[in-house]
Amino acid sequence: MKQAPGDSSRWFVAEKSGVIRVFANDPSSSSSSVFFDISGIVASTGEGGLLGFAFHPNFPATPEVFVSYTRDGPFRSFVSRFYSTDNGQTLSPLVEDILIVNPQPATNHNGGDIALGPDGYLYVSFGDGGGSGDPNENGQNTMTIHGAIVRIDVEGSSPYEIPPGNPFSSNAACAQGVGAAACPEIFAWGFRNPWRFSFDGVTGRLWAGDVGQNAWEEIDLVEVGENYGWNDREGAHCFDPASGCADTFREPHAEYAHALGRSVTGGLVYRGSDVPDLVGWYVFGDFVSGRVFAFNEDAPAGVTPEELMATSILIVSFAEGIDGELYILDYGVGTIHKIERAP
Template identity: 45%
Template structure:
C-alpha cells in the first residue's frame, strides 16, 4: 500500500517498543501514562448523547454542543456555566430509530461573524443523509433562525449505520463532508470503491458558489473533476465509516478515524484523490478481493480489536498551550473501551502512548478558540485532559 506523508509530519509504522507492539497496532500490556487525569470541563451542565463540539472563530468565546437527538446547545466557555441555551432544534425532522442516525455534525462558515452561516449534517429518515445551511437569528446570536434552512446535499443511505456526518472547513475555505459506506456489514454494495456515488468518501464542496443547478459549486481542483462516471464532489475515497475528522491548525493536514469491521481500527491522513482501501483492505488487513494493494494508501496508524477496543473515535492534533507535553500529537480514543491515546508520528520521536482509560463512551473531540482540547462522552458530560504536576 502506498504511504503518503502530509506537510511537515512524516509517518512511520515502526513505533517504539514501549508504546506498541512494533507493527503499528496497540498493545494492551502497556500501562497508561499516569500523568493525566480527567476533568469535567463544565460540571454544571449535562447533555443527551453529545456527538460534536465546536466553537466559531468569533469574539464570543462560546461553545456549541451537538446532541444526537436533534438539538444544538450553546453556552459561554466558562467552567462555571450553568445554563446551555438551545441554539437549534431540528428534533422534529430527525430520525433516531437507529443508533448511528440523528444530528451528527456542525461547522461554522469561515465568515460566520459577518454572514451568520453554519452547516449541519443529519438523517431525516432511515434512507437519507442531509447537509444543510442555516443562519443565525438577527434578533438573538444564541438562536438560529429556524426557517433559514437551505438543503445543500442529500445522500441516499441503503442502511441505517455508517453515516459519517462530520463537517469541517479546510484552510482552503471549502466544506469537507465525511460520508460512510452506506452501512450493513462488509459494504455489500461495494460503495466505498465506487466513484459514481458519494458513499465511503470524504467530499469537498464550495458553499460560496452554485453550479449546474446545485446549491453549491464543485472546486475546480477536486481530483475527479471531468472524470467519466465519477462524482466530482469526491475528495478521497475507500472509507468504511470515517467517524470524526479534523484539520491540524498548524500544518493544514486532514486527519480522520475510520471505524473497522472485525480486525482493525485506523487513523488516516487524507489527501486529494487518495484511495484508503476499504473494502479491499481493513487497515492493512486483506478483507476481500485479490489482496492487491497497488495504489492504495495505508493508515497512518492502526490498532487491533483487543478486548473492547472496537470503534475508533477520531480526534485532533493538539495545538493548545495548557498541556505542552501533548503538543503536535494526535489525541484520539476508542468509543467502546474508553481508552485515550496520543499518537506521535513525527520522524524523531515516533510512538503511540496510552494516556488513560476513561471507561467512557467517547463520541467526539473538539477544540475551543484557544485550540484547547475537549471530548464528549455519552454519560452527558464534556471532559478535558489535565496533566498533573
C-alpha cells in the same frame, strides 16, 4: 462541540436528536439554552441524527452554519446551510438551503462529520452505506459518495460548485449521492466509516479516524485523490481476499488492533498550552474501550499510537477550544471532559 469563530465565551454542543445547545465557557456553568432545533425533522435512529455542524469562518458577520443530519422517508443524509437572523444568538430552522442529499441504505455508517477546510471548501464524510463488510461494495465505487470524504465549494453558485482540484472534477455532480461516472464531489475514498475528522489549525493536515470491521482501527492522513482501501483492505491488512488486496492503496497513518478497542473516534491535533508535551500530537480515542491515544503528527506513516489514558468514557467526540485546549465528550452520561496535564 465547537466555539464560534472569534468567540471563546461560549460553547455549542450538538445533540444527536437534532438540537444544538449553547452554554457559557465556564466549568461551573449549570444551564444551557437552545441555539438550534430541528429535532422535528431529524431521524436519530441507529447511528443517524444531527451528526455535525460547522460555523462559517466569518460567523456571525456571515451568519451561516452548515449542518449534517439524517432524515426519514426514506432514510437519507442531508447537508444543509442554515442562517442566524439575530447576530449569532440562535440559528433559525426556518430557511434551509439543502446542499447534498445522500440516500442511506442502512442506519449505520452514516459518517456525518463536517468542516470548512483551510482552503475554504466544505468537507463532509460519508460511511460505506452500512451493513457488515460493505455488502454494496461502496468503498471502492467512486460512482457513489458513500465511503468517501467529499469536498464542495459553497461560496459560488447554488447549491455548490466542484473545486477544480477534486480527482473527478470534470464529471457531472452526484446530487443524489450516485452518478453515471465517478462523483466529482469526492476528495478521497475507500473509507468504511470516517465519522470524525479534523484539520490541524497549524499544518492544515486532514486527519480522519476510520472504524474497522473485525480487527483493525485506523487513522488516516487524508489527501486529495487518495484511495484508503476499504473494503479490499482493513487497516494495512487484507480484508477481502477475492479482491486481490492490492498494495497500491494509501496505507493508514496509524492503526491499532481490537485488543485495544473496537471503534476509533477521530480526534484533533493538540495546539493548546496546558500540556506542552502534547503540542503537535494527534489525540484520538476508542468509543468502546474508552482508551485515549496519541501520536506525534510529524511521525511517519506506520507510527504506533501511545496510550495516554484508559477511561470509562463513551468517546463520541473530541473538541477544541479557540485556545487549542482539547475536550472529550461522553455519549453515555453526557459529560464533557477537558484534557489537562497530570498533576
